[in-house]
Amino acid sequence: MNILLPTSIVGSLPKPAWLAPPEKLWSPWILEGDKLMEGKQDALRIALQEQLLAGADIICDGEQTRQHFVTTFIEHLSGVDFENRKIVKIRNRYDASVPVVVNEIARQKAVFVDDAKFLRKQTDKPIKWALPGPMTMVDTLYDAHYKSREKLAWEFAKVLNEEAKELQAAGVDIIQFDEPAFNVFFDEVNDWGMAALERAIDGLHCETAVHVCYGYGIQANNHWKKTLGSEWRQYEEIFPKIQKSNIDIVSLECHNSNVPVSLIELVRGKKVMVGAIDVASAKIETPEEVADTLRRTLEFVNIENLYPSTNCGMAPLSRNIARGKLSALSAGAKIIRNEFAI
Structure with missing residues (x-):
């Protein structure tokens, strides 16, 4: 990145009300067929424009073309039954109706590549694309085939790697893997979860990120x-x-959390996307609050490795609040740049 303290959001932005009912996850599409495709592209254009107007330095799709950050990718894989769902407890926290793995997992076609190509044509800025991480995918469905979380994660890692390589070829600069499950299943992360994620990034030369947070503001x-x-x-x-x-x-939750900032020291040497925007609150941060969060982290991360961001995605928020938070993020980063006279 040429700019110091490049700002970006973690993943999702609220969708326009004409595309999907607002302020909820797994929100059903209002449009159908060709109108849905056109509507998704219009929403993607709006998400891009709102990021540009707010001063974001790294652009993403705002997840406008997908219902959910995990299941939309899984929908495009063979070996998964979405009709006969099961209820499972996700992240040991809440029950959800999820698809079932009934056969070997395979990726028959690209999932987000056309969307990435579309976004790439709209802007010259660096673009980031989020994919679900293997462990979080495992935790968002019921496995009736492999009967092993580790084996299933390995299969997901293979298809994620196929997708990531095509996204890279489409001009994506940063591929981010969302792994909220890393914050829950520590033994599995250390036994095989990190290894599965390494398999997902194998052979990539674009930048890669892992996002580990405490979840949407639900x-x-x-x-x-x-x-x-x-x-x-x-x-x-x-x-x-x-x-x-x-x-x-490494992308982490920071602002309005009880995470000791000193833990960032444990990833010294990595670039760090510090969450300086609380997505679990409708209160819009002031630029000074954002700057204060960033300032506190600078003891533990070199300034050239600090990437101001949001704690998590903003899909469940109203569009006005998300817009205000995005602008506050950029303004807060500017305060720190000015302090360092850069």
């Missing part, structure tokens, strides 16, 4: 956070493994 996640005590030290369990990995960027 009720189940907010209740869970209240049980975590005065210090959230989950990152302590997994950051040493990430630090030794080939992942370039």
Whole structure:
């Protein structure tokens, strides 16, 4: 990156109300057929424009073309039954109706590559694309075939790697893997989860990121956070493994969380996407609040490796609030740039 403190969001932005009912996850599409395709592309254009107007330095698709950050990718794989669903507890937190793995997993065609090509044509800025991580995919469905979380994660890693290589060829600069499950299943992360993620990035030469957070600002996640005590030290369990990995960027939750900022020291040498925007609150941060969060992290990450970001995606928020938070992020980063006279 040529610019210091490049800003970006983690993944999702709210969708326009004419595309999907607002402020909810797994929101059903309102349009159908060709109108849906056209509507998704229009929404993608709007997401791009709103990021540009807010001053974002790294652009993403805002996940406008997908219903959910995990299941939309799984929908395009063979070997998964979406009709006969099962209820499972996701991240040991909340029940959800999920698809079932009934046969060998295979990726028959590209999932997001056409969308990435479309976005690439719209802007010269660096673009980032989010994919679900293998462990989080495993945790978002029911496995009736492999009967092994590790084996299934390995199969997902293979198809993710196929997709990632095509996204890279489409001009994506950063591929981000969303792994909220890393914050829950520490033993599995260290036994095989990190290895599966390394398999997913095998052979890539674009930058890669892993996003590990405490989840969207939905009720189940907010209740869970209240049980975590005065210090959230989950990152302590997994950051040493990430630090030794080939992942370039670590994305973490920071602002309005009880994560000790000093834990960032455990990934020293990596680029760090510091979450300076709270997505679990409708309150729009001031630029000074954003700057304060970033300032506190600079003891533990070199300024050239600090990438200001959001804690998580903003899909469940209203568009006005998301827009305001995005602008505050850029303004806060500018304060720090000015302090360092850069």
